[in-house]
Amino acid sequence: MKSHWDALKDHHAAVEGRRILDLFAEGGRADDFTAVADGMRLDYSKTNIDARGRDLLLALAEAAGVAAKREAMFAGAKINETEGRAVLHTALRNLSASVIVDGRDVMPEVRATHERLKSFAADVRAGRFTGQGGAITDVVNIGIGGSDLGPAMAAIALSPFADGPRAHFVSNVDGAHIADVLAPLNPETTLVIVASKTFTTIETMTNAESARTWMATKVANPAAQFAAVSTAADKTAAFGIAAERVFGFEDWVGGRYSMWGPIGLALMLAIGPEAFDDFLAGGAAMDAHFRSAPFGQNLPVLLALVGIWHNQICGHASRAVLPYDQRLARLPAYLQQLEMESNGKRVAMDGSDLPYHSGPVVWGEPGTNGQHAFYQLIHQGTRVVPCEFLIARRGHEPHLAHQHLLLVANCFAQSEALMRGRSLEEARAIMARKGLTGAELERQARHRVFPGNRPSTTLGYEQLTPFVLGQIIALYEHRVFVEGVILGINSYDQWGVELGKELALALQPVLEGGASPDGQDGSTAALAAWFRG
Numbered sequence: 001m002k003s004h005w006d007a008l009k010d011h012h013a014a015v016e017g018r019r020i021l022d023l024f025a026e027g028g029r030a031d032d033f034t035a036v037a038d039g040m041r042l043d044y045s046k047t048n049i050d051a052r053g054r055d056l057l058l059a060l061a062e063a064a065g066v067a068a069k070r071e072a073m074f075a076g077a078k079i080n081e082t083e084g085r086a087v088l089h090t091a092l093r094n095l096s097a098s099v100i101v102d103g104r105d106v107m108p109e110v111r112a113t114h115e116r117l118k119s120f121a122a123d124v125r126a127g128r129f130t131g132q133g134g135a136i137t138d139v140v141n142i143g144i145g146g147s148d149l150g151p152a153m154a155a156i157a158l159s160p161f162a163d164g165p166r167a168h169f170v171s172n173v174d175g176a177h178i179a180d181v182l183a184p185l186n187p188e189t190t191l192v193i194v195a196s197k198t199f200t201t202i203e204t205m206t207n208a209e210s211a212r213t214w215m216a217t218k219v220a221n222p223a224a225q226f227a228a229v230s231t232a233a234d235k236t237a238a239f240g241i242a243a244e245r246v247f248g249f250e251d252w253v254g255g256r257y258s259m260w261g262p263i264g265l266a267l268m269l270a271i272g273p274e275a276f277d278d279f280l281a282g283g284a285a286m287d288a289h290f291r292s293a294p295f296g297q298n299l300p301v302l303l304a305l306v307g308i309w310h311n312q313i314c315g316h317a318s319r320a321v322l323p324y325d326q327r328l329a330r331l332p333a334y335l336q337q338l339e340m341e342s343n344g345k346r347v348a349m350d351g352s353d354l355p356y357h358s359g360p361v362v363w364g365e366p367g368t369n370g371q372h373a374f375y376q377l378i379h380q381g382t383r384v385v386p387c388e389f390l391i392a393r394r395g396h397e398p399h400l401a402h403q404h405l406l407l408v409a410n411c412f413a414q415s416e417a418l419m420r421g422r423s424l425e426e427a428r429a430i431m432a433r434k435g436l437t438g439a440e441l442e443r444q445a446r447h448r449v450f451p452g453n454r455p456s457t458t459l460g461y462e463q464l465t466p467f468v469l470g471q472i473i474a475l476y477e478h479r480v481f482v483e484g485v486i487l488g489i490n491s492y493d494q495w496g497v498e499l500g501k502e503l504a505l506a507l508q509p510v511l512e513g514g515a516s517p518d519g520q521d522g523s524t525a526a527l528a529a530w531f532r533g
Contacts (some may be wrong), residue, residue, distance in 0.1 A: 004060040005312075005356070006516040011053055012313045019095050020048050020419050020453055030092025037289040040461050040471055042299050043144040044306050046419045047386075048314075057305040058295050064486045066301065072298055073481065074291065076101040076252075080492035087492050088250070089477070090256035090287050093280040094468070101252065109250075110261070117247055117265055118273040120227070124191065125164045125272060132219045134189025136165045140181060141266035143195030143495075145242035147229070148338050150473075151267045153330035154169045154259060154279070157469050158271050163189065167270040170211075173203040179212050187218040187225075193266055194228045199235035199248070202505075207240070208301040229262040254492050256337050257477060277467045282470025290478045300478030306457055306458075307483055310386040311360045320378065323390040324411035325464055331390075334366035335476055343481045349488055358487055364388075368410050371458045379418065387456040389415055390472070394463045411458070421452015441480040 021126040023029055024045070033054075049057070057149035073079050076086045076099045081506065091099050091110055098105050114116040120129070127135040141151060148171040155167045168185070170178045181468050182190075192211050208226075215222035223240030230236050247262035259267065260280060270278040286300070295301045310316045321332040338496035343359030365373065367389075378385050391411045395404040436444055459475075461468045484491030509515040 004056065004063050008053070008056050008060065008309070008313050008434040011056055015048060015050065016055070018048060019326070020455065022047060023048075023050060023357065029388070035299055035302055037293065037299050038285050038471065040299065040459065040468070040475075042302060043458045044302060046415055047306060047308065047309070047457065049309055053309065054296070054305075057309060060308070060486060061295055061301060061482065062303060064109045064488070066482055066485050069485045070291065070481070074287075075099070076106070080490060082490050082493045085492070086252035087250040087254070089254065089260055092253065092260035093283040093474075094287060095280070098385070106250065113247060113249070113262060117262060117268060120245065121265070121268045121273050124269055130223050131189045131191065133186060135189065136191045137189040138168060139165045139191045139193060139266050139269050140170060140185070140211065141193045141195060142170045142204055142211060143204045143263070144201060145261055145337060146258050147195035147204065149330070150256070150259030151264050151332045154267050154469060155262070155270055156269070156330055157464060158275070158279075158466055161275045161466060162270045164270050164272060167266045169266070170207050173206055175210070178207050182211065182214050187215040190215065190225065192226045194226060194239075195263055196229070197231055197255070198230065199232040199239070227265065229265060235492045238339045246496065255351045256341055269320070271466065278466035279470040282467035283474040284470075285467070285472035286471045286478065300475055301482055303457070303475065303479045304482035304486070307360070307479065308486055310455060310485075312356050314384070316360070316384050316386050317357070317387055318361040320385050320387045321362060321390075322367055322370060322387055323364070324367040324407055325390060325392055326366050326391060327464060329366045332362070336362050338476060339480055341494050341497070343484050343489060344496065345489040346488060347489070349490055354487065354489070356487070358489060367414070368407065371410065378454065378466070384454055387415070387418060387454070389456060389458045391458065391460055392463050393460065396463070415456040415458055416449065418454040418456050419452060421450040422448065424449050
């Protein structure tokens, strides 16, 4: 009996040469290959997945035990097996539930921390908590990876709702980053948030020390204008941060899944606790949909299955995320971490080598900028890049509605062009109308051929609000989960980031000149010598 994987590969081989456009001939495909949830619309009809292919993909998800693993995750089971941890970022946005971990309901503490965050944010926004120079005007979040990418992305996405202190984000240990962010700010009215669970992350703590030195030039007690997102109470106290401004979270919240809780403090300060709760509500709504909708109408499941089809079955190694929404400019970078750190693995749960490729390379930029950059490769390059378009029906600038209409037209046209393409015969006709003949007509026509048959999905929503952003982020989180379950990998550890950190710590004293190279390869030793001069 063939495996589900073999059946899918056989089906792909049978339909590989088919034109996606031909699937629309019988009518009804757009509706049949579209799923909706709470005002969000996922159209995956512009893919080469047909009814048979979808049935096979759904059977793959069923056989992989997605449903059971999903309920285990929400129930607090330790599905992060390599670290022995639960995976409960969903608990941070579903504040009314009870979740038992190791025999204890963790939700009272989650709710208490959430109320502390809201109280602190309200005090800062109302001017009850001040800096040495008065009301806080700017907030600088110092973190890296999951302690930066999420809230930094969300702060830009929800800028129409920002009515509090201006939010700034520092992550890179390159001194240029913190220098440029701090340069225009007033130390006396700036609040600094240090986001590091262990309070030992070298990049974050280096930047925190630099920020404290900067603030000390004008502020008598710099630590009084610091807050921390950390569980290391002893280290935050040693830094001088008062306990009432320290907000922790459990080890069952992974960094790249953490902006729903204390890591989102900078976002809460910018948009306010009420709007932040709307953001949580959007995530919770997607959670409810993910848990209750049949797989065939389930947005996270379907998005994951489309990804499996394109990557593991069709062999397309990358995926372009293309938000036609300028305020989602940082979404591709956020999803790079979410997807590539989660599913960029080479072994299965039992430690055996994977028999197939794991997660794809995820990249992208907002439209329409990308159209004048890398769309050339997407349309006419030799590699097929599945595309994921995102578009709002309404923007936040009604006086510029004509520009939003142009934006939407470009989004829809690009997905159509990727699918439809342009044949050599059509290109010849275009060149003939321009007056070309003979060999020159043929040469010029060939440059204007678009292969087409390139797949895409389109995620539509009414308007980018806190609720909708919560839906989008939770959708992609659950997509990662489903893909990970199907691939049989642990999406919630990240051992791949460790080796480089260890080697960097060993190299630092060598670069400082206080130690001799020990075990470095010839190239690294030569580079270190070059740096030392």
